[in-house]
Amino acid sequence: MTQKTAAAKAPPKPETKAPAKTPAKPADSFTLTDNASGKSWQLPARTSVMGGRLIDIKRLYGDTGVLTYDPGYTSTASCKSDITYIDGEKGVLLHRGYSIDELAEKSDFMEVCYLLLYGELPTPEQKTSFESDIRIHTLLHEQLISFYNGFIRNAHPMSIMVGVVGALSSFYHDSTDITDIGARRLAAHRLIAKMPTIGAYAYKYSLGMSFPTPHNDCSYSENLLQMMFSNPAEKYKIDPVLAQAIDRILILHADHEQNASTSTVRLAGSSGANPYACIAAGIASLWGPAHGGANEAVLKMLDEIGSADRIGAYIKKAQDKNDKFRLMGFGHRVYKNYDPRARVMRDTCHEVLEVLGVEDPKLKLAMELERIALEDDYFIKKKLYPNVDFYSGIIMKAMGFPTSMFTVMFAIGRTAGWISHWKEMLRDEDSKIGRPRQLYLGAKAREYLPLDRRGHTDKKVSWAWLWGG
Numbered sequence: 001m002t003q004k005t006a007a008a009k010a011p012p013k014p015e016t017k018a019p020a021k022t023p024a025k026p027a028d029s030f031t032l033t034d035n036a037s038g039k040s041w042q043l044p045a046r047t048s049v050m051g052g053r054l055i056d057i058k059r060l061y062g063d064t065g066v067l068t069y070d071p072g073y074t075s076t077a078s079c080k081s082d083i084t085y086i087d088g089e090k091g092v093l094l095h096r097g098y099s100i101d102e103l104a105e106k107s108d109f110m111e112v113c114y115l116l117l118y119g120e121l122p123t124p125e126q127k128t129s130f131e132s133d134i135r136i137h138t139l140l141h142e143q144l145i146s147f148y149n150g151f152i153r154n155a156h157p158m159s160i161m162v163g164v165v166g167a168l169s170s171f172y173h174d175s176t177d178i179t180d181i182g183a184r185r186l187a188a189h190r191l192i193a194k195m196p197t198i199g200a201y202a203y204k205y206s207l208g209m210s211f212p213t214p215h216n217d218c219s220y221s222e223n224l225l226q227m228m229f230s231n232p233a234e235k236y237k238i239d240p241v242l243a244q245a246i247d248r249i250l251i252l253h254a255d256h257e258q259n260a261s262t263s264t265v266r267l268a269g270s271s272g273a274n275p276y277a278c279i280a281a282g283i284a285s286l287w288g289p290a291h292g293g294a295n296e297a298v299l300k301m302l303d304e305i306g307s308a309d310r311i312g313a314y315i316k317k318a319q320d321k322n323d324k325f326r327l328m329g330f331g332h333r334v335y336k337n338y339d340p341r342a343r344v345m346r347d348t349c350h351e352v353l354e355v356l357g358v359e360d361p362k363l364k365l366a367m368e369l370e371r372i373a374l375e376d377d378y379f380i381k382k383k384l385y386p387n388v389d390f391y392s393g394i395i396m397k398a399m400g401f402p403t404s405m406f407t408v409m410f411a412i413g414r415t416a417g418w419i420s421h422w423k424e425m426l427r428d429e430d431s432k433i434g435r436p437r438q439l440y441l442g443a444k445a446r447e448y449l450p451l452d453r454r455g456h457t458d459k460k461v462s463w464a465w466l467w468g469g
């Protein structure tokens with residue numbers, strides 16, 4: 001099959017005694033032609049506010065009997081959205097029309113949460129009311145706290161988050177009815193409020209320490225810091241530079257369009273699942289090293305490099321197409337230019353390192369790797385700039401976060417985006433239960449043989465091959 005625009009010259013119509021009228025082509029459409037049969041179909045076009053044109057294929061199979069094949073959905077728009085816009089070629093990221101660097105520099109995380117959820121930056125009165133609504137939900141149910149005792153002490157914090165967030169639906173029945181607008185709003189506020197508490201408690205549990213009480217006189221990021229690093233024996237002093245750094249990390253991770261975890265939340269939500277189950281599904285998706293685990297992979301890479309005098313050798317390895325080594329934290333699947341989030345994170349990274357004065361060889365190695373990569377012609381030509389994961393991992397390590405908590409921090413920030421997309425999906429009249437199709441390459445229909453008639457075949461298939469080895 002080939003695709004051509006409606007503006008292309010149509011083939012001449014055969015002469016008949018009573019020529020049929022040719023249906024008028026839509027003003028903005030694509031023509032799909034089957035070269036084998038000669039049949040053609042008009043496919044309507046849709047235009048994005050800031051993007052290009054899209055082919056509307058929702059009726060393609062019903063009208064033509066043909067499916068599309070798009071692994072990873074990289075060329076498929078699965079929904080309509082007015083939350084986040086990305087232009088990877090130009091390095092642009094907008095939330096509700098506002099640039100991410102401006103939001104990170106001038107707003108706090110609560111403002112960005114409000115913007116994602118409700119479409120506009122809040123007025124002073126709206127911000128005060130919203131922050132109050134969030135604060136009253138920071139505590140966890142006492143029975144839910146005892147849920148932590150079911151995990152072993154060295155359980156990964158993300159596995160605890162998946163379990164605890166999923167269990168919220170057992171404790172808060174008043175906010176699981178997705179047809180009730182008030183219940184949806186209550187669930188949204190509860191999830192944003194409780195995520196720092198859930199994450200911090202996972203960390204404290206791994207240390208065998210008591211669970212701290214949230215401090216509602218603190219800002220969202222200050223409260224997260226005090227729950228992570230305070231202890232009953234002494235008062236924890238919150239450094240404003242570190243609190244601002246956490247706020248920026250949360251803002252920069254709050255939403256990123258239809259990524260794997262956000263798409264997972266939407267797909268789970270399309271079945272009518274409750275919001276807690278949907279967010280737990282998003283957390284599980286985020287846990288993958290190719291998604292939320294990238295900043296943890298940066299530090300593992302630094303461990304492998306070991307020292308500054310070996311950076312040159314590893315850069316050569318990264319340039320070698322036959323070498324499997326990759327510089328983690330450089331380049332981005334979406335951005336073919338400088339990651340706009342990385343600009344803010346880079347400045348924040350240097351501010352944090354200066355304030356803390358940390359003497360960590362790994363951090364010095366990271367800064368040297370950054371300097372060399374930004375000056376190297378190969379990386380400049382390929383536009384392999386340090387991305388947000390490179391800097392966020394360094395910041396959190398310098399502040400004392402264990403690597404196992406890096407993805408937890410990502411999940412805390414991304415919750416606002418997940419809920420915004422879930423909320424948007426429920427209001428979309430075109431939304432329907434997700435049901436991707438497939439390109440089937442298995443056996444054709446065959447005769448079933450009873451057990452005693454089945455003989456050995458010559459086909460030898462290893463278990464390793466069957467499981468992807």
